[in-house]
Amino acid sequence: MRAMIPYKKQHAKSRLSPALSLEEREHFVELMLRDVVGSLQVAGVSDIDVLTTPKNGVPSDLDVNILFSEHELNNAINGYLDTVSEPVLIIMADMPLVTPGHIKEMKSIEKDLIIVPGKGGGTNVLFIRNPDSFYVKYYDSSFLNHCRIAEEMGQSVHVYDSFLLSTDIDEPHDLVEIMLHGHGLSKSYIDSKFGMKDNGKSRVKLSLCQ
Amino acid sequence: MRAMIPYKKQHAKSRLSPALSLEEREHFVELMLRDVVGSLQVAGVSDIDVLTTPKNGVPSDLDVNILFSEHELNNAINGYLDTVSEPVLIIMADMPLVTPGHIKEMKSIEKDLIIVPGKGGGTNVLFIRNPDSFYVKYYDSSFLNHCRIAEEMGQSVHVYDSFLLSTDIDEPHDLVEIMLHGHGLSKSYIDSKFGMKDNGKSRVKLSLCQ
Structure with missing residues (x-):
């Protein structure tokens, strides 16, 4: 098997701008990428492709293969899938909570397609055993899209239920999850910048360390 | 083992008021309770205690035991734990995404304490094997509280990673998760009231059916 990570650094994660400056965000997305790559490598995945554009450095x-595409996300990934002939795990770069255990567990599930749902109908990870019998359709209800495409293509599906993998890092409150459940470079970085404050309710809020 | 569900119906779920009227919310929390009880029963848990007050009907x-307490949540639960001498699973009533499979899997994990984190440091489920060696502290960072208390009391801990169990139903966007991943009475009810609309981004929004 191999893994593929779509990656965008430039002007990334604008919804984190209440918490992090542009420069900090661009640094942080690189740290998240490093953590995702690290978890894949510890899980024994050595063939890792990063799909990006030349501007995204x-x-x-x-230790990854860098592939360039100027197409939008779905066309870029579907073009990539046309070129691979072994099982491929597509994981977004903004998922630093992924652990080697998640990867190993997904590898062991004997289904054609493993979908990890994100919040609000997103798709955070896809493990595609037969890349010639599947295509992706991210954005709008992508979880439902991918279930439907699998059915159309006769691919069996397992929905992988993980809070940590449902947590992509988009908004300031997601940074709290890194502080609570994270590891690696992204956790060290966020811990150095923020603390947590209780607000007398059930959810913890971010507070500035400095 | 037994299960315990803290339950509040009256004026419940005020944060759902943009989507549901008071009367609808009170009906809906009862449906969620029924779904949680149903999943426990299918998983073979027959001793189920619902901890509530007389006003909450x-x-x-x-087929549950109804226990009344006028204490606030933590004191009520800790008073309850003083009375039980077998493993007890504490699950909130607003978790209709729980399945019998979750309950069976938690039962099979050989740790003293199983904690299911919710978003933002919450605790959504606790499975306490030794109720005389643990106490609860919900609200502010309860996930960290419960990890700390387990360490103090010498109890081994497993953090159970589940997106479905991390999803307690508090806000309108949580209702989308019921439509996407739910089952039972709560899903039927929400499906009858709302649809989903794509917004061209990654997350699906709620739309009114009527």
């Missing part, structure tokens, strides 16, 4: 010390 | 056709 994947760090040269990462 | 637990439906009489449910």
Whole structure:
């Protein structure tokens, strides 16, 4: 099997702007990418492709293959799927809560397609055993899209239920989850910038350390 | 083992008021309670205690023990834990995405304490094998509280990673998760009231059916 990570650094994560400056966000998305790559490698996935554009500067010390595409996300990924002939795990770069255990567990599930839902009908991870019998359709209700496409293509499906993998990092309150449940470079970075404050209710809020 | 469900119906779920009237919310929380009880029963848990107050009217056709307490949540639950001498699973009533599979899997994990984190540091389910060696502290960072208390009391801990169990139903956007991933009475009710609309981004929004 191999893994593929779509990656965008430039002007990334604008919804985090209440918490992090543009420069900080661009640094942080690189740290998240490093954590995702690290978890894949510890889980024994050595063939890792990062799908990006030349402007997005994947760090040269990462042991990954860098693939360029100027197409929008779905066309870029579907073009990629046309080129691979082994099982491929597509994981977004903004998922630093992924652990080697998640990857190993997904590898062990004997279904054609494993979908990890994100909040609000998103798709956070896809493990596609037969890339010639599947295509992706991200954005609007992508979870339902991917279930439907699997059915059309006769692919069996497992929905993988994980809070940590449902947590992509889009908004300031997601950073709290890194502080609570994270590891690696992204956790060190966020811990260095923020604390947590209780608000007398059930959810913890972010507070500035400095 | 037994299960315990804290239950409040009266004026419940005020944060759902943009989507549901008071009367609808009170009806809906009862349906969610029925779904949680149903999943426990299918998983083979027959001793189910619902901890509530006389004003909150637990439906009489449910096969549960109804316990009354006028104390606030933590004192009520800790008072309850003083009275039980077998493993107890504490699950909130607003978790209709729980399945019998979750309950069976938690029963099979050989740790003293199983914590299911909710978003923002909450605790959505606790499975306490030794109720005389644990106490609860809900609200502010309860996930961290419960990890700390387990350490103090020498109890081994498993953090159970589930998107479905991390999803307690508090706000209108949580209703989308019931439509996407739910089952039972709560799903039928929400499906009858709302549809989903795409907004061209990654997350699906609620739309009124009527």
